[in-house]
Amino acid sequence: MPHQIAKKRLSRTDGHRKALLRNLATSFFKHEKIETTAAKAKAISKVAERLITTARRGDLHSRRLVAAYLLEPRVVAKVCDQIGPAMKERTGGYTRIVRTRVRRGDAAEMALLELVH
Numbered sequence: 001m002p003h004q005i006a007k008k009r010l011s012r013t014d015g016h017r018k019a020l021l022r023n024l025a026t027s028f029f030k031h032e033k034i035e036t037t038a039a040k041a042k043a044i045s046k047v048a049e050r051l052i053t054t055a056r057r058g059d060l061h062s063r064r065l066v067a068a069y070l071l072e073p074r075v076v077a078k079v080c081d082q083i084g085p086a087m088k089e090r091t092g093g094y095t096r097i098v099r100t101r102v103r104r105g106d107a108a109e110m111a112l113l114e115l116v117h
Contacts, residue, residue, distance in 0.1 A: 033114035055084030
């Protein structure tokens with residue numbers, strides 16, 4: 001019986017899952033919304049909320065922590081300079097998951113993950 005499982009495995013190895021989440025987070029912040037499976041949307045929502053909370057502080061250390069996770073310097077600048085300060089008055093709930101459709105090929109439940117403005 002597995003106890004204290006902190007995160008979903010998404011049927012991937014540790015390295016593959018980490019790379020997937022970093023890619024999805026970078027794409028999410030670049031476009032401010034993405035459509036993916038519901039399970040991946042829930043996983044990336046947790047990551048995005050933590051990154052926005054870190055970016056809200058606005059100091060150099062928080063910028064470096066965000067840059068250590070995201071893959072593109074432009075996206076890091078966007079998160080730290082635009083998205084973080086815009087969410088300053090919110091106490092959480094920076095993302096919204098909207099279930100959209102069932103994918104035709106494998107009947108996976110799809111969801112739209114977007115930033116709440």
